[in-house]
Amino acid sequence: MRKLALAVLTALAVAGCSTGSGQVDVNNGGEFRFVQGTPSGGVIAEDERQSAPEFSGTLLDGGDWSSDELAGDIAVLNVWASWCAPCRVESPEFERVHQDLRDDGVQFLGLNVKDQQQLAQAFVADKGLTFPSLYDPASEVALAFRDFPTRAIPSTIVLDRQQRVAAVFTAAVSEDDLRSTLDQLLAEG
Template structure:
């Protein structure tokens, strides 16, 4: 019975990061757990938004980054891993959106978490032609700073408004159309 339970849990782990309906929580003491996915981003009313935590780290390939660099722009923070099936689908779509909006006051930042080697993350970025920067956060420290949203599920995406407040949160895979809709709405705010 114990082997059967272990096998079922193993299958659930494999299925969780390849499905669009669930995301895998990777920062709860090193164990995985499933959280419900949010299939579309609901924009949080401006009066109800909380400030995003400040964070910093090292970019993939080297160089320092601070969240202060996002000031004044709308920002899309995407928590991903090269090992994550839904990330392989959404990241190239994020690149397409980024290419269209980067000159409109929108910044994208990937946050690579729980990666066993920076080389895997760099190969992922190269394979999909990703031009926006990514932090290398193998221990998930930045994700933990956002644990209230919950960025500890992979993939997760958080949209920040120009005042560095959390405007929308996704757990699970994000469609390009929905991300564009949310960005248009947040960019349209005065």
């Protein structure tokens, strides 16, 4: 019995934030699925960056928000959910970086997907997050980034000051990796 329990726990740990077949179906006709990711990242060369799509939505607290609010700043967009274990680890690290760099022209925005609003709000309160998060239960905002590999939860997209995609991480991001990426973008001027 112990071996069976250990095998089940191991299988769940390997699955990360995925379920069943390794995919969580988003209710949009099956066009977009969140799957367990693998780390990637690194700053994309300036001449190879693509413009980020424009998007808008409703914040977890109910206010309206538009990507126009990011104009001129570096932006860290983090796709997360309250049920995602790696999200619990990286969110306090994101908050520390946010606190350190918010006066340097770096904005953070969470994209809460496939979640219940009450659970997402409790997550934000529990982790002490002060940066805003869009409530995106149907993943409509996340779908705007379908041209970029952000199909894992968590995923993080970093935009440069011209609102071009400068880095993409398809797994939890360490604080050191995030700071390194942002330092490179801040140095671009």
